[in-house]
Amino acid sequence: MAHTVVHFEIPADNPERAVKFYRELFGWDIQRFEGSSEGMDYRDENFEYWMVKTVPTDAQGRPTEPGVNGGLMRRMYPNQPPVNYISVESVNDFIGKAERLGAKVLMGKSPVPGMGWFAQLNDPEGNLFAIWETDPSAGQTAGAQSQEAGNARR
Secondary structure, eight states: OOOOOOEEEESSSSHHHHHHHHHHHOEEEEOOOTTTTTTOTTTTTTTOEEEEEESOBTTTTSSSSSSSOOOEEEESTTOOOOOEEESSSSSHHHHHHHTTOOOEEEEEEETTTTTTEEEEEEETSSSSEEEEEOTTTOOOOEEEEEEEEHHHHO
């Protein structure tokens, strides 16, 4: 697996203003993600998120040409920097490897329901980055997973 940047997030004090800026500057397709805090117990109920498409995507949301898509959200804390997400085979394995190399875990393994898992870390130089593991079963309850497995056998 290539460990490449697969997603970015841009924090903003005024997301509507930032959306307008990036749409007008680059022509990006930016749409508010409905249900922004649904199923995400680590985020507050007022969490706002916009999906940013810098390149076209297929039916599964993967870029169909070179480029990286991302998100834009209301800033959650003062001086929150933008963050790049790097694809990995296993968030757990890479958290361990990163810690052995001197990284500090800021947010442990967390689900994005139906999409995958992520964690946010600081490298030894203090730079924020995130790791991403694609897993459509992320964040589902055991009951939902077993029901899906049953449906798949039919």
